[in-house]
Amino acid sequence: MSPDPSPSSPRFRPASLVAAVVLPGLGHFIGGERLRGVLIAVGVLGLFFGGMLIGGIDVIDSREDRVWFFGQALVGPTAFAVDWAHQTQFKVIDPATRQLRTAYPDEGRDAGGVATSGGTPPNIKSINKVNDIGTLYATIAGMLNLICILDAGWPPRRRHNPAVS
């Protein structure tokens, strides 16, 4: 016979764990902690999209900023969707090297994705502190979401017991 778990030992909730990976806060929401779920979603997605608001879509880049993307990817499918859009809908193919890159300010993008002289670039590349801080926002969002995912999968019992602070 196994001993009773202590009041602070976690119990595993696989459905909440999977839901938390799919969308920030969803794990807590379906686990009955709806307010926590909403607050987590606002916090994580607010930081992630706040980073994009500051630095543009350029801050989510799995090719040029791979190490940072490892942290950003912890936001879940949202981060992969934004990165996919960045790579396929915004970057251009350099006519000389055939490599993907951000269009220069005086370049456009044709139907095949190749950089063309003139026109409006699909996006402007962010530089300097604005790029640094935008990238940091999105990466911290992912790292915080990892804590939230673990908390959704293994919620601490002491949080639900007011007698144990």
Next chain:
Amino acid sequence: MHLALAYRPFIDPLDLHAAWYMLIVPLAFGIALTYKAIRVGDMTQYAKQVVVMSIQIVGAMGLLGLASYLLIQHVLPRILPLQ
């Protein structure tokens, strides 16, 4: 000027190069908002704890910045003066 007129939210970067350090305030608030959502047991204390943690983060970063300034501008030149 051209870039400011063409600004597209979430696609193009904001022109905040002159005030980048102010961005620590919403960053600290976002971190506190998320962390306290899973940390606080009694949710009636949530708002207060978020405000306190946000102030703690901004204050700690300010103190670290001040310490770095003093070390680089005043302490190191005395220890290792430029030749």
